[in-house]
Amino acid sequence: MSKPCLLVVDDNAINLALISYLLESSGCEVCAVENGAHALARLEEGRHFDLVLCDIQMPVMDGYELAGRIKARPEWSRIPLVAVTALAMVGDRDRILAAGFDAYVSKPIDPASFMATLATLVPALHSGPAMPVAAPSPPPLAPPPGQTILVLDDTRYNVEMKRNLLEPLGYRVLTAETxxxxxxxxxxxxxxxxxxxxxxxxxxxxxxxxxxKAEPALRDIPFLFLSATHWDEASRARGMALGALHYLRRPLDTETLLAEIRRALASRDPAAR
Known part of the structure; x- marks a missing residue:
């Protein structure tokens, strides 16, 4: 079975990268564009898309105008449309659906409910290597209250990806770029x-x-490396020798990352706090 192909439209590069990461980790092919004009150009090329996912608030051509143009063309009108919105005003849901959208998801995105919504419109997502819509058991996805994760990464969208993945699950996320x-x-x-x-x-x-690891007060904190560039065995061995609990290679599917995080958190002796 071929991968579901989704067209993603968002003028915010961080949001575009985050959504693309989630979809690709779930077995989708993604065409990511930064505005409505580019989205229409991709559609004009005749490429097949199983779903169009677009932000509502975009300059030049907002999500409502893009939806109207897509629904006005008979050859595109059956493509499911999903809005991504941070809006929370009374009546926004009705306006979004009246504009031609089949569904909407709210920011910040919760990965499980996000994929569950898309799966109702793209049946192939049910059978592919998609991220589970329900937490495996045991252990549950929801962490005990108060668990704090510190993320160090000097690429902003990597930081935001982790924040948007972890905060909806109840983790407190601290971030640093140096x-x-x-x-x-x-x-x-x-x-x-x-x-x-x-x-x-x-x-x-x-x-x-x-x-x-040189500081007694910090040395017992579990430490994970996550790298998209340093994949060689020498780097992995060095990281482990310095005290990392695990050395993970990016891109990494979302559920595997969450499982490693839960495993790392469970490894720490509570008496170490």
Whole structure:
């Protein structure tokens, strides 16, 4: 069976990257564009799309206008449309559906409910390697109250991806873009888990973990590396030797990442706090 192909439209690069990551991790093919004009151009090319997902608030051509143009063309009118919106005003739901959208999802996106909504419109998502819409059991997805995760990454959309993935599940997320800032946060907040990139513009994840493990108050905090560039065995071995609990390669499907996070959090002795 071929992958479901989705057209994603959002003028915010971080949101576009986050949604694309979630969809690709769930087995979809994604065509990502930053505005309505580009979306119409992709449709004009005659490419088949199983669904169009678009932001509502965009400059030049907002989601309502894009939906109207799509529904006005007989050859496109049957393509399911899903709105992505941060709106929360009375009547917004009715206006979105009246504009021709088949469904909408609210920001911040909850990965499980997001994929569940799309699966009602694209049946192939039920049978592909998609992210489960329900938490596996045991353990449950929802963490105990108060669990704090510190994320170090100097790429903003990677940080936002993790924040949007973890906060809807109940985790408290602290973020930093430099090792120095992350170390200050770790000292002040004593997080339950640290997730760090490896290669960064200033210093490296290896420098950061060495600093963390050198401090008695921080050394017992579980530490995960997540890297899209340092995939070689020497880097992995170095990270593990410095005290990382696991060394993960990105891109990584969402449920695997969540499972590793739960495993890391469960590994820490509560008496260490």
């Amino acid at each position: 090792a120095a800032a992350a170390l200050d946060l770790a000292r002040a907040e004593q997080p339950d888990l640290i997730i760090s990139d490896v290669g960064m513009r200033e210093g490296s994840g290896f420098d950061f973990i060495a600093a963390v």
